[in-house]
């Protein structure tokens with residue numbers, strides 16, 4: 001068996017390939033950005049051929065950088081931006097349309113119609129999702145409606161639909177395998193998370209022929225082998241998972257009630273809730289965490305739209321700082337926020353508030369307000385938003401979070417991490433390997449081929465870089481949260 005696992009991490013803005021060794025160390029990394037298309041307001045597209053071109057190029061680059069051969073790779077894992085929708089011709093392998101990206105809002109009016117017709121509850125019940133343009137179903141339907149001849153071809157079984165994982169597997173196998181995994185399937189709004197099958201009633205509702213759909217596999221299983229034309233030796237593709245679920249696994253949140261937050265552009269919170277799905281009373285998503293060894297684990301998920309992006313806005317939008325990292329010293333230059341709060345509702349508010357009419361606002365400004373207050377208020381706002389989602393998760397699941405595992409670019413900010421621990425009143429654990437998405441799917445692939453023996457073996461590979469313990473006084477935290485919620489209330493419903 002090869003001495004390494006190759007993880008392909010196909011994200012929203014770049015394709016990456018990372019080679020891991022048995023100790024979970026990174027051996028090599030290659031990355032390429034690709035083009036974002038914005039053909040109209042609210043539309044976001046990718047070129048599927050460019051996704052493949054960049055992903056296959058970085059795969060080769062990651063190997064050649066270290067002089068590795070295909071035979072050195074025990075298995076490949078694939079993790080990906082989720083929900084993004086690709087429809088292609090089975091015969092020619094050509095996409096019918098550019099990929100419609102998860103951020104794309106073109107089907108929002110259709111979702112509103114479905115809501116008005118009273119379908120939201122059925123969808124929620126079967127898929128665990130909130131009826132929204134975010135998920136794949138309405139995007140597939142849009143392609144069938146808008147691309148001439150697409151519907152007839154789909155009904156004749158000539159077209160294939162897939163999320164990005166399926167598309168990559170199709171390409172890696174030379175068009176031999178059309179397959180996805182349960183985590184990606186659970187984001188399509190067509191998959192019944194209880195029966196683990198494509199749902200006929202939903203397919204009928206969205207008017208999508210079943211013949212287009214991929215087979216659904218476990219997240220840790222040999223689903224295919226690469227074809228001989230891509231790499232000299234055939235390599236098993238043995239792990240597949242959506243990127244947030246892969247990160248949850250990479251953070252070894254394998255115990256019920258364990259949670260991770262990724263602090264990137266937005267903040268993605270996912271809590272593993274065990275072998276039964278938990279229905280949220282707080283508008284969080286119920287989704288599949290993974291299926292390993294036949295066992296399905298479920299998760300609750302909530303996203304904050306503007307996380308690190310608020311810091312980006314300070315840097316690029318209003319040029320308050322030159323580098324994101326300067327916000328840490330600015331925040332630390334004050335002993336508290338001196339009454340200044342920022343609600344970063346720059347594109348509405350996500351979970352648990354769900355208000356698309358909310359807008360960003362600073363509160364509590366005085367003649368004494370400086371750059372430091374605004375920087376501090378911005379970092380604090382990231383922490384408050386994560387707090388609100390995590391508390392909603394705790395309420396839904398009945399689990400009390402004792403530790404939160406964290407990753408993503410903004411976790412480099414030690415002020416933010418300490419403040420987050422204080423506000424949550426729990427330990428934050430930042431791992432040494434912050435490539436949690438890639439290592440998560442590497443673990444899934446490695447377990448399937450016996451590269452790693454069991455979960456216990458990989459659990460020993462997770463190491464903390466730094467733990468942040470809560471140390472703030474409870475009255476101060478309560479006061480901060482009281483003012484934060486007052487600020488949120490005032491920012492809500494602004495444009496309506």
Ligand SMILES: Nc1ncnc2c1ncn2[C@@H]1O[C@H](COP(=O)(O)OP(=O)(O)O)[C@@H](O)[C@H]1O
Pocket residue numbers: 263264265266307308309310311312324325326327328408409410411412413
């Ligand atoms: N030291 C820092 N302090 C605060 N925010 C930071 C810091 N470094 C990076 N960020 C923020 O983290 C985000 C980038 O994180 P990353 O995980 O690469 O995001 P994504 O995968 O969404 O592109 C940016 O929005 C940036 O503003």
Ligand SMILES: O=P(O)(O)OC[C@H](O)CO
Pocket residue numbers: 010011012013080081082083102242243244
């Ligand atoms: O590619 P990312 O990291 O922006 O993640 C995208 C998510 O999977 C969307 O649901």
